[in-house]
Amino acid sequence: MTSIKGDAVAGATRPSLDTVMAADHVAFSYSSAAGAHPVLGDISFTIARGEFVSLVGPSGIGKTTLLRVLSGLMQPTAGEVRLDGERVTEPPRQLALVLQDYSRSLLPWMSIERNVALPLRSAKVARTEVRSRTAAALDAVGLAGDSEKYPWQLSGGMQQRVAIARALAYQPEVLVMDEPFASVDAQTRFDLEDLVLRLRREFGMTVLLVTHDIDEAVYLSDRIVVLAGKPAQVADCLDVPLGPIRDQIATKALPEYAALRGRVLSEIRAASAARTDKKVG
Amino acid sequence: MAPLAAPGHVLTWRAFGRLPRLALTVARELWFAVVVLALWWVLSSGSTSFYFPPLSEIWARFQELWLFDRVPTDVWPSLRNFGLAIVLSCAVGIPLGVVLGSLRRVREIVSPVLGFGWALPKLALLPAFIAVAGIGDGMRVSFILAGAVWPILLGAQDGVRAVDPGLRDMARSYRFGRGTLLFRVLLPAAAPQIFAGIRTSLAIGLVLMIVGEMLVASSGLGFFVLQSQQSYALVDMWAGALLIGMLGYLITLLFTVLERFVLRWHFARRAMHAAG
Ligand SMILES: Nc1ncnc2c1ncn2[C@@H]1O[C@H](COP(=O)(O)OP(=O)(O)OP(=O)(O)O)[C@@H](O)[C@H]1O
Numbered sequence: 001m002t003s004i005k006g007d008a009v010a011g012a013t014r015p016s017l018d019t020v021m022a023a024d025h026v027a028f029s030y031s032s033a034a035g036a037h038p039v040l041g042d043i044s045f046t047i048a049r050g051e052f053v054s055l056v057g058p059s060g061i062g063k064t065t066l067l068r069v070l071s072g073l074m075q076p077t078a079g080e081v082r083l084d085g086e087r088v089t090e091p092p093r094q095l096a097l098v099l100q101d102y103s104r105s106l107l108p109w110m111s112i113e114r115n116v117a118l119p120l121r122s123a124k125v126a127r128t129e130v131r132s133r134t135a136a137a138l139d140a141v142g143l144a145g146d147s148e149k150y151p152w153q154l155s156g157g158m159q160q161r162v163a164i165a166r167a168l169a170y171q172p173e174v175l176v177m178d179e180p181f182a183s184v185d186a187q188t189r190f191d192l193e194d195l196v197l198r199l200r201r202e203f204g205m206t207v208l209l210v211t212h213d214i215d216e217a218v219y220l221s222d223r224i225v226v227l228a229g230k231p232a233q234v235a236d237c238l239d240v241p242l243g244p245i246r247d248q249i250a251t252k253a254l255p256e257y258a259a260l261r262g263r264v265l266s267e268i269r270a271a272s273a274a275r276t277d278k279k280v281g
Numbered sequence: 282m283a284p285l286a287a288p289g290h291v292l293t294w295r296a297f298g299r300l301p302r303l304a305l306t307v308a309r310e311l312w313f314a315v316v317v318l319a320l321w322w323v324l325s326s327g328s329t330s331f332y333f334p335p336l337s338e339i340w341a342r343f344q345e346l347w348l349f350d351r352v353p354t355d356v357w358p359s360l361r362n363f364g365l366a367i368v369l370s371c372a373v374g375i376p377l378g379v380v381l382g383s384l385r386r387v388r389e390i391v392s393p394v395l396g397f398g399w400a401l402p403k404l405a406l407l408p409a410f411i412a413v414a415g416i417g418d419g420m421r422v423s424f425i426l427a428g429a430v431w432p433i434l435l436g437a438q439d440g441v442r443a444v445d446p447g448l449r450d451m452a453r454s455y456r457f458g459r460g461t462l463l464f465r466v467l468l469p470a471a472a473p474q475i476f477a478g479i480r481t482s483l484a485i486g487l488v489l490m491i492v493g494e495m496l497v498a499s500s501g502l503g504f505f506v507l508q509s510q511q512s513y514a515l516v517d518m519w520a521g522a523l524l525i526g527m528l529g530y531l532i533t534l535l536f537t538v539l540e541r542f543v544l545r546w547h548f549a550r551r552a553m554h555a556a557g
């Protein structure tokens with residue numbers, strides 16, 4: 001697996017399409033007193049405009065780290081990230097980020113509504129538009145009735161939906177989410193998945209999603225990037241040719257769906273096994 | 282999916298100002314002071330001691346002096362200096378604390394200075410203050426300021442340092458401008474610690490105000506109390522001390538009300554976590 005270089009993975013980069021985001025030989029190490037701790041090896045892939053890409057891999061492989069590098073919160077130790085052809089050094093304007101630690105990204109001194117509206121107000125969006133976009137986003141995630149409440153008055157899943165609503169209200173060109181549906185119940189999760197798919201169609205949004213859930217990855221994505229190894233590399237890039245319109249019941253009943261699901265699962269298993277072997281040996 | 286049960290779902294003035302709850306809060310605050318005063322009244326009622334006159338006598342004098350004869354000459358100047366010094370302490374301490382809390386390098390260089398300034402016995406510096414600033418109101422204000430600024434500064438600094446990295450990431454990823462970052466994120470996050478700092482500053486400031494007046498002034502409450510004692514007007518002295526005590530108590534009480542209002546999200550959240 002160490003022989004794999006990002007470019008060597010079939011389908012990782014597609015120069016023919018209109019590229020929005022590109023990771024170009026990205027490497028990252030956390031530095032500590034004990035020395036450098038390499039997490040990302042040599043990662044290259046591109047995301048086309050309007051594409052829905054999921055990033056999967058075993059826990060602790062470096063998915064969050066990669067997302068933070070891709071979104072400009074951290075600088076790669078080697079290689080570069082480009083958004084619309086420009087090198088990313090700070091979080092770009094056209095990108096919205098829903099972090100894994102959603103509850104820590106909400107301001108406890110502001111109501112839900114004001115939390116969702118804050119990025120828009122900071123970006124000097126007109127008042128009436130802020131109000132309508134905020135209301136629409138809260139309505140879309142099913143929190144219209146809770147807009148006057150404070151984050152700490154909500155359950156974990158509700159807080160997570162506030163963070164999602166904030167990103168949706170921002171109407172980014174690129175939406176980047178780190179396990180955004182992790183703590184909601186199954187039905188809400190399906191609703192939110194379909195909501196993201198619908199908004200992507202409506203606004204032509206590009207979505208990059210980190211998830212643990214293989215069903216979710218296959219159901220939502222146009223392409224799935226599998227991370228494996230230590231430091232992490234792109235082990236595989238899978239096309240998901242299930243068409244632009246998905247349905248929670250019909251799509252998941254397709255034989256192609258089952259086949260893809262099986263393939264992703266076995267690759268993640270292999271990646272986890274490789275990690276444990278390394279640790280034991 | 283159901284919202285967690287929380288006391289007071291919507292935080293407004295209405296919820297805050299509900300009368301029975303307010304009365305309960307006031308009663309909880311005041312009972313000890315009432316007990317002390319009642320005991321003092323009863324125990325001193327037959328006193329013939331020159332040094333410990335009956336509270337009834339002190340109270341009669343209190344009314345003559347402070348309602349409101351000597352307010353313009355002795356009470357107002359003291360309170361004005363005190364208030365001005367506290368306002369200046371906030372105006373200097375909060376911005377400086379925010380800057381130091383944000384810039385690690387600068388903080389590392391400046392922190393010995395802060396430790397020194399905080400630990401320095403301000404009273405020992407009074408002669409130096411007199412030498413530099415004379416004995417006017419300017420000196421008295423700057424003397425209080427020299428003691429009261431530190432807890433506010435340190436509170437703001439520590440509050441800003443403790444801001445959740447998750448919030449900073451959020452602010453960065455949405456590209457908040459400086460103003461939004463400062464007023465919507467950093468200051469509210471640091472506010473509980475800033476308020477705790479101000480509370481300490483009020484106590485320190487009051488002591489420095491009285492002591493400063495006792496030592497150098499020709500007016501003000503501290504001056505009045507000391508002068509009464511030196512001219513054997515013990516009832517006057519006690520009446521002055523009673524007023525100082527009441528003012529200190531009232532200032533703290535008012536501050537608590539302000540804190541409860543400004544930080545209502547903080548107290549409500551804490552109450553909920555404590556209950557849950
Ligand atoms: N701030 C940090 N400093 C040092 N090491 C870190 C830091 N954050 C993460 N790591 C290490 O980097 C590796 C990858 O972490 P990361 O959070 O990116 O994994 P992940 O794939 O997102 O895991 P999960 O699926 O559980 O969220 C882990 O070994 C972790 O210990």
Ligand SMILES: [Mg+2]
Pocket residue numbers: 063064065100178
């Ligand atoms: Mg993660």
